[in-house]
Amino acid sequence: MDSPKKIFEMGVWKDNPVLVQIIGICSALAVTNVMMNSLIMGVGLMFVTGLSSFTVSLIRNFTPKHIRMMVQVLIIAAYVIIVDIFLQAYxxxxxxxxxxxxxxIITxxxxxxxxxxxxxxxxxxxxFLDGVAxxxxxTIVLLLIAFVRELFGFGTIFGIRVLGxxxxxxxxxxxPPAAFFILAVIIWITKSIQEKDKEEKKGEVAKS
Amino acid sequence: MKKSFIFPIIFMIVVTAIFTFVLAFLNHSTAERIALNKELELSRKILYIFNIEPQSEEPADVLRAFEESIGTMAYEDNFIYVYYGDDGEILGYAVPVGGPGLWGSVEAYIGVSHDYSIILGLDFISHSETPGLGGRISEDDFKEQFRGLDLTKARDGNYIIYRPAPGGNVDAIAGATLTSKSVSNFINEDLDKFLKGRGNN
Incomplete structure (x- = not known):
């Protein structure tokens, strides 16, 4: 079993879904014009990913292999509807x-x-931890994009005016175009750092 | 695992039944709250159009203020909201207006005084314009401009004219020309229809 620390390190940095796997881009572009939207979207996704992974894993030994995707979609859809109902009500x-x-979020x-x-x-x-990670x-990537967009686009952070x-x-x-190039710049920075890390590690191995 | 034909079907039925039950329960237990939220939002907007201030922003106060002074009246296949004074006299009407915006349809109510001479206020019920651009139609700076506009001087049904055109009375939103344009178009059109239907102008 992987340690929680390793799971979070993979999810947030080494194997970040948006920056490294380049998935979940559509919503990352759409909801990042203000930070509050991004935060709620991120929390919603954390909730759905965590719990759906948990449920899928819980019934993984009983699920017939050839219908597992149907079951997964059903579970995910159910949790998304829960989030939707919760937001509408509260x-x-x-x-x-x-x-x-x-x-x-389903898609x-x-x-x-x-x-x-x-x-x-x-x-x-x-x-569950992997889903949350x-x-x-x-969420972190969304907030980074939203930070730049809200700051320059409205002069505010979380709706509070910071630029006069x-x-x-x-x-x-x-x-929407702004999200494209901010995301691209963030991916660029991440890749450069990660490449550098890899090379340093290689160097260490070679020395020893 | 043995590949059976029946088991996956039963499994799927059971899983679906469990989740459907959970969702139905949640939906049922929050239905009332969601309906209340929607009613509350509409009430706030209608009160805003007539510039009525409830005692506080608490849901109970908003709904009480709404019930005390607002009634409805049939209008075409829809209905309009009527603003009643303390003695039951009619002070104004809120007429539904709407049309296509830049991205999707825009729906709004516009308040007209009882003698159809001035606009009391305007508020948008739903729209899907770009936040920060066309979306600024729902900001107070834009909406407040409509309060007290004179309807009697308008010619050919042009009640809303953007400055700096001659006779202009409202500022459009910079950078959102299309949204501004369609808002003035549907207000002028729908308002004209309402006022003509009332045998005025």
Whole structure:
């Protein structure tokens, strides 16, 4: 069994779903114009990925192999509907702001990816942690993108004004294209750091 | 595991039944709350149009203020909201207006005074315009401009004209020309229909 530390290290950094696996991009582009939307979306995804991985793993030994994907989709859809109902009932403002994107969590590749790649072969508790870790990795990237977009696009952070009246908002930041190039820059930075790490490790092996 | 034909079917039925049951239970237990949220939001907007301030933002106060002064009246296949004063006299009407925006349909209510002479207020019920651009139609800075606009001076049904055009009375949203344009178009059209239907102008 993998240690929780290793699971989180994989989900957040080494195997980050958005930056390294390049999945879950659609929603990362769509909801990142303000930080609050990104945070709620991220928390929603963490909840769904964690619990669906947990459930998939729990019944993995009884699930007939050839219908496992049907079962996974069913489980994921059920948890997404729970999130949707919860937002409508207790956070109506958020539910309006996120609109159709909550329902679209179902189609987020991260969830099914984790269910197939990890939960199907591992016991429930590590599977749950793995789901949460991947969700956390996704959330962090979303918040990074949203931070840049909200700061330059509105001059605010979490709706609180940080840049004064002299600031002219950059309209492009609020439009979808901005998410494309900010995401690209973040991926670029991550890749450079990770490549460097790898080379250093190689060097160490060679020396010893 | 032995590959049986029946087992996967039974398994799928059982799993589906469990999840359906859980969801149905959740849906049932929150249905009332969700309906209340929707009603509350609409009430807030109608009160905003008539510039009525409830005692507080608490749901109970909002709904009480709404019940005390707002009624409904049939209008075409829809209905309009009527603003009643303390003695039951009619002070204004909130008319549904709407049309295509840039990305999707925009729905709004516009308040007209009882003698059809001025606009009392405007609020948007739903729209899907770009946040920060067209989406700014639902910000107070834009909506407040409509309060108190004179309807009697308008010609040819052009009640809303953006500055700096001659006779302009409202500022459009910079960078959202199409959204602004369609908002003024449907307000002018729907308002004209309402006012003509009432035998005025």
């Amino acid at each position: 956070m109506p403002e958020m539910s309006k702001a996120l609109g159709p994107y909550v329902g679209l 987020n590749c991260i969830i099914m990816g984790r269910a197939e790649a990890y939960a199907q072969q591992n016991p429930p508790i590590p599977a 991947s969700g956390l990795g996704y 009246d002299w600031w002219t908002s950059w309209t492009i930041m609020i439009m």
